[in-house]
Amino acid sequence: MDISGNTIFIPGATSGIGLALALALRDRGNTVIVGGRRTELLDEIAAANPGLATVTIDTTDPASIAAAADQVLAKHPDLNVLVTMAGVMRIEDWRSPDTFLASAEEVVTTNVLGPIRLIAAFVEHLRQRGNATIVTVSSGLAFVPLRVTPSYNASKAAVHMLSESIRLNLAGTGVRVLELVPPAVRTELLPGHESNEVAMPLDEFMSEVVALLEALPEATEIQVERVKFLRHAEARGDYDQVVAAVNASDPHASTP
Template identity: 75%
Template structure:
């Protein structure tokens, strides 16, 4: 993916990593459209950040995705990058079915079905572009589990293997599949995470991501240094130690 000259749609980007990445990419010379459910947040973003496009979308709703895709493509026919950013994370106790089933279903709908539906809505258009990118968003937890978020871990592992598989199908075409693999970042994804000293500061994360995109335009995975501890535990042979360390040091790991 080139760092500039793109037209980029990032659904799920009214806050956190999504919004920060949208602003950073706009600053590097891209046309950026952010998507989200809440109209008031979209209005605030448009007012505070001139030039940012906004589209209302609920990535848990197939009809909303289809409608938003039509709106985006009508307004931005040069769209060549889709970032499937939207995601949720919930703490679950799988020893008590009544406490986890609803959140598990919500997590899979948002984190797995959402990206699948988004890709389906835009893939024909992207294939018609001379240079296009689908950026998926997995997590370091796709490779090392945090015990209190089973459905989130599973959803991100699914996104990783989905990215690997779809990349094989698009080999030799104009469409690149780029997987962003964040570590824990100081956002509001979980209660208290914004102040978690073990999480990476958001501005540092975004700066490193943008640098990696710029210096590695042909990369398949965007991995900041901090995520590699989780990403490569099994390959290094210290997976069990990584699992133990993660779940001992992270406050959500109890």
């Protein structure tokens, strides 16, 4: 993926990694459209960050995705990058279905069906562009599980395999598939996570991501150094030790 000269839509970019990525890409000469559910929040983001366009979208709602796609493509027919950023993470206790089923369904709808529906809404347009990129967002937890977030771990493993598969499926169409694999990053993905000392500071993460995008335009995965401990645990042969370390060090691992 080229780091500049693109028109990029990032649904789910009203905070955290999504907003940081939107601003970083805007600053490198891209036209960036940010999507989110709350119109008033989008208005605040647009006012505070000149150069960002916004569109209202709920990635759990197929009709909202279709309407947003029509709006984005009408205003930005040169769109050539889709970043399927939206995602949720929930702490779950699977010892009782009353405590986890609704959460698990929400996570899968947002984290798995959301990207699938987004890609379906934009892939025909991206193919017509002839030089386009779909960016998916998985997680280090796709490769090593955190005990208290089963559905999140599984959803991100699904995103990883979806990325691998559609990259093969779209080969020769001019549409690249680039997977961003974050480690734990200090955002509001879980309550208190923005101050989690185990997690990577957001600005450090984004600086490394941008540097990798600039240095590796043909990459299929963007892995900052800190996520490699998780990403390659099985290949290194220390998977069990890494699982134990992750679940001992994360402050959420003692809950429930």
